[in-house]
Amino acid sequence: MDAEIIAVGSELLTPFRQDTNSLYLTGKLNELGIEVRFKTVVGDDRERLAAVLQAALGRSELVILVGGLGPTKDDINRDVVASVLGRPLREVPEIRARIESRFKRLGRPMPENNLRQALVPEGAEWLENPNGTAPGIWLELGSTTLILLPGPPQELEAMFESACLPRLERRTTGERLRSRVYKVVGLPESEVDLRIAPIYTAYTNPTTTVLATLGAIEIHLRARAASDAEAEALLNELGDKIELALGDHIFSTRGESLEEVVGMYLMMRRRTVAVAESCTGGLLSERLTRIAGSSNFFLGGVVCYSNELKTLLAGVPEALIATHGAVSKPVAQAMAEGVRRRADASLGVGITGIAGPGGGTPEKPVGLVFIGLADEKGTSVREFRFPGDRERVRFWASQAALEMIRRRVRS
């Protein structure tokens, strides 16, 4: 079954807002073996929406119309569907009663236009909205299915899960689509592809897509089969070969972020960490503490931008900075060891570098970063030269530090 998604709303045609519901819907539809072939964004305009809807109904077996189900006059989806299909709108007493009782409960008078939400095209089913007032609409039109969903993501997602997924599961031919994502760190995209292209090009099912994201390469596998178990078996067959080819460069097989993986290892091994950051400005601490429960492994950090604070907070000897400069291997080492000692942590991390745009010299250019990692066995320091702007250098530096921690605690 092929699907298309139409997002309705003039705000989605400004530079400031973007349709993100279609990403959620695409993920869910793919799991059912349904591919999305077109996505369209159109404003709150009857004529234009009618044209888009007509084209969609003529070419796709499943059309999902998102947004425009509220009580205001901008909410045109119900009307346009009724007129394109030539079916009158009928009031559903049950929906009307719910809306009226809701306002009664709130002790507020009901604006008349709220009753528009009780209107449904003839022959349609309506779909319960667990998180809002506007019901969804489900229409069977011969071989085509048309679904109207509300725009707010928490309403759309809850309605799709509770009302649409079970209906679509019954209708799909039994073919299932399962996907898996491997995340790789420490290898450039070209090297990843060199290692695995000879493997994955031999398969048409699963299909393989390699995506470069900031700080990681992602390998997406999608398998089709008659059952989930068969699709998983196909994923396992190709996936095992890919895992073998990339080894421990794969840090995640279930979509986890690098900080989640690192946090999991730290908790499993009952290790704690403290960090001293200069050029990353707190980003490494921030990423480690995004994880719920991070107080189990993260003790604290210092952001020592000035030389004085490198000495005061991380115990870096003044003489070391004077001799080697703040951006140097010995200072990264001293920061890692100093913060580890002060916080009494199992592991200490020190990051010093030049994030740019200013501050670079021919000897120490923008992008030069030293990362130290200390534990009870000793301290290792690595030198990096990251490309890109300030934001990228900072992110890459935090990513490299997390990867150093991962390799240390995993073993």
Added chain:
Amino acid sequence: MDAEIIAVGSELLTPFRQDTNSLYLTGKLNELGIEVRFKTVVGDDRERLAAVLQAALGRSELVILVGGLGPTKDDINRDVVASVLGRPLREVPEIRARIESRFKRLGRPMPENNLRQALVPEGAEWLENPNGTAPGIWLELGSTTLILLPGPPQELEAMFESACLPRLERRTTGERLRSRVYKVVGLPESEVDLRIAPIYTAYTNPTTTVLATLGAIEIHLRARAASDAEAEALLNELGDKIELALGDHIFSTRGESLEEVVGMYLMMRRRTVAVAESCTGGLLSERLTRIAGSSNFFLGGVVCYSNELKTLLAGVPEALIATHGAVSKPVAQAMAEGVRRRADASLGVGITGIAGPGGGTPEKPVGLVFIGLADEKGTSVREFRFPGDRERVRFWASQAALEMIRRRVRS
């Protein structure tokens, strides 16, 4: 003139990738008074792309086709345009010569398929690609203009600025569209709208849109006029009234982020800041150091997750934590004062709270955050109860701290 944008690429129909070029293009087109009426995403499929292109050419005066200009067989845009328009592809000797000399310079043999990039539909102009090899294509088709741009954002943006903007400027009727964004902090959306709706609803030009984003309310004004100066005058007239109604709750009028505004004030006033964070985990330091040149005002920070580190790094007396608990007004005050003193900064910030999901109690629920701000005149502490999940609580807390700094240094 009405435009529509078609993004081509199967990866844009997966749950993992999204078309973002259209946001950039929409912003630039709006400045020229051109509105975007439709956005479509379609995969690398000749038949489907042809259908989408045909519909677009039938209804829009300006059609921009993005992606699919590379050398591989997935890059179908040139071919599909030629076949939809019934115009043969012709090789442009100048483009061919450039591609050949590029490979000669690199000392590599040229794969034959690269010459596909030298093909252009009969009657088309080609557009220089300052950041890549694939040239763009410009076609005048009676009253319709069709532009083909490459997909990588840095190539698309450079080509659009250098080749498309000047051409479009000559063609637009002289009507100009200018926009302005006010960002507001410290007031809920309903309160913002209550204050300004009576003002902006009296205007149809500029149009006004109020958007709630995480941590701020944005007010977007768009004015149309015969010249930039007239459009600016319209923006000024309505904008002045909005500024009066919202006063110093407006922190930005040119799109700056709150941290940029705070950094600018700190630099202007030659003030420095140091921060002690608990629940925000380094986010406030990270936001303050996103700004290039932040070493002029940001001295450093401590992330003291554990009670021991609150004492060790921020000088919070153990007895204070024992008496009031780590999440308390006195501890936020002591953190702000302690870090200010240690870093010898003009301003000290202390943040302690419960970001969740765990750790809440009936007396101290998830979302409770205390923020202290210390300077030479004294220390103020505010108590907040932020709604939402861990990520939102942390962001809101960093936002509130920045707003406290802004109010302190602005005066």
